[in-house]
Amino acid sequence: MTTATTPSRNTRTDRASLTREAILTAAERLFAEHGVFAVSNRQVSEAAGQGNNAAVGYHFGTKTDLVRAIEHKHAVPVEKLREERVAAMAGKDAGLRDWVECLVLPLTDHLTALGNPTWYARFAAQVMADPAYQQTVTRDALTLPALIVVLEGINRCLPDLPGHVRVERNIMGRNLLIHTCAEYERALAEGTPLPLTNWRTAASGLVDALVGLWLAPVTR
Amino acid sequence: MTTATTPSRNTRTDRASLTREAILTAAERLFAEHGVFAVSNRQVSEAAGQGNNAAVGYHFGTKTDLVRAIEHKHAVPVEKLREERVAAMAGKDAGLRDWVECLVLPLTDHLTALGNPTWYARFAAQVMADPAYQQTVTRDALTLPALIVVLEGINRCLPDLPGHVRVERNIMGRNLLIHTCAEYERALAEGTPLPLTNWRTAASGLVDALVGLWLAPVTR
Numbered sequence: 557m558t559t560a561t562t563p564s565r566n567t568r569t570d571r572a573s574l575t576r577e578a579i580l581t582a583a584e585r586l587f588a589e590h591g592v593f594a595v596s597n598r599q600v601s602e603a604a605g606q607g608n609n610a611a612v613g614y615h616f617g618t619k620t621d622l623v624r625a626i627e628h629k630h631a632v633p634v635e636k637l638r639e640e641r642v643a644a645m646a647g648k649d650a651g652l653r654d655w656v657e658c659l660v661l662p663l664t665d666h667l668t669a670l671g672n673p674t675w676y677a678r679f680a681a682q683v684m685a686d687p688a689y690q691q692t693v694t695r696d697a698l699t700l701p702a703l704i705v706v707l708e709g710i711n712r713c714l715p716d717l718p719g720h721v722r723v724e725r726n727i728m729g730r731n732l733l734i735h736t737c738a739e740y741e742r743a744l745a746e747g748t749p750l751p752l753t754n755w756r757t758a759a760s761g762l763v764d765a766l767v768g769l770w771l772a773p774v775t776r
Numbered sequence: 777m778t779t780a781t782t783p784s785r786n787t788r789t790d791r792a793s794l795t796r797e798a799i800l801t802a803a804e805r806l807f808a809e810h811g812v813f814a815v816s817n818r819q820v821s822e823a824a825g826q827g828n829n830a831a832v833g834y835h836f837g838t839k840t841d842l843v844r845a846i847e848h849k850h851a852v853p854v855e856k857l858r859e860e861r862v863a864a865m866a867g868k869d870a871g872l873r874d875w876v877e878c879l880v881l882p883l884t885d886h887l888t889a890l891g892n893p894t895w896y897a898r899f900a901a902q903v904m905a906d907p908a909y910q911q912t913v914t915r916d917a918l919t920l921p922a923l924i925v926v927l928e929g930i931n932r933c934l935p936d937l938p939g940h941v942r943v944e945r946n947i948m949g950r951n952l953l954i955h956t957c958a959e960y961e962r963a964l965a966e967g968t969p970l971p972l973t974n975w976r977t978a979a980s981g982l983v984d985a986l987v988g989l990w991l992a993p994v995t996r
Binding site: 589590591593594653681685687719720721723724725727728731732735736738739742746748750751752757758760761762763764765767768769770771772773774775776 | 940941948951956959971983987990992996
């Protein structure tokens with residue numbers, strides 16, 4: 557009996573896992589292109605080739621659960637790349653630029669590894685522009701150990717800034733990084749002429765800009 | 777006969793102008809909240825209280841024409857504020873921070889003058905995230921004389937940067953400014969706690985950050 561049921565169970569598991577993957581891919585692209593609010597679970601199910609319009613609900617639950625699952629799919633490899641960078645810095649006298657590189661490069665290297673076209677940067681930009689999803693995704697991100705080490709590293713290297721300026725620069729840095737990556741990703745995907753041709757070049761400019769933003773004199 | 781037709785014509789003109797205004801207001805809010813792509817002309821007509829679903833088409837033409845009309849409605853007072861700031865700088869030895877203030881403050885002062893809640897910053901963020909509308913709105917903006925004077929002023933004060941770095945910093949600065957203003961606007965509208973309580977405080981932090989971004993050393 558065991559040998560008879562195991563293959564059938566595996567087949568069912570494989571099929572469920574393929575369906576989940578198809579839904580994640582379709583949803584990421586639709587959310588990236590049209591915004592999370594604008595896309596219904598029904599449209600995602602259809603785009604994923606599911607005859608059953610309730611497929612998203614069955615496999616993921618709510619739309620928030622689906623957004624979290626897409627983010628998680630990328631957060632895992634990005635966190636792994638970040639761990640490697642953090643490990644490589646051990647014993648070095650790391651400065652602000654090193655820590656900002658540990659923030660930016662795992663993201664841009666992940667986008668490089670996915671191969672053009674990607675939708676993750678545009679998906680992230682849409683998610684971060686929605687306060688409810690932004691909170692959920694940020695809460696999930698703050699459970700990633702390497703990311704926390706990097707954010708603490710950046711914090712240690714900053715000049716003595718008033719608390720509210722730190723908060724504002726966090727917001728501005730996040731908007732600069734996420735929305736510029738989204739714009740670059742769209743240009744790379746659509747073949748629009750840009751001054752940069754790959755993510756590694758883009759990353760260098762982003763790191764310089766973020767360091768400049770964080771170190772800017774406070775006039776207020 | 778003339779005295780008989782004139783009032784009726786005026787009434788018709790007034791009514792048309794009220795309808796146009798109602799459509800602009802409804803569309804700005806819907807586009808700001810849900811994105812330009814996600815909202816149909818029919819939804820705009822309904823939200824503007826127009827029984828006729830073709831009202832947007834009749835009064836504005838295409839969706840692009842409607843987006844341009846909303847942008848124009850704000851660009852006129854922003855340009856006027858910018859003209860005043862540029863005029864006040866005449867004869868002074870203006871530096872980068874002065875020119876960046878001429879870029880940012882007319883926008884934040886306009887948002888202050890509109891009174892909370894506003895939707896324009898979120899509308900602009902949605903428009904700038906869509907390549908087609910971004911191009912159209914940018915082309916329209918580059919006919920505004922005071923804006924051009926300010927952009928040239930910023931350009932003259934920059935260190936000697938490679939051409940591609942200038943282009944990248946333009947993109948990063950625009951994303952920082954527009955998406956941070958959109959996030960602040962949403963927080964002010966929804967009463968979310970923020971480190972800043974008004975646009976003038978926000979503007980000071982934005983100007984510092986943009987100056988830091990523009991002056992950041994180039995490592996590449």
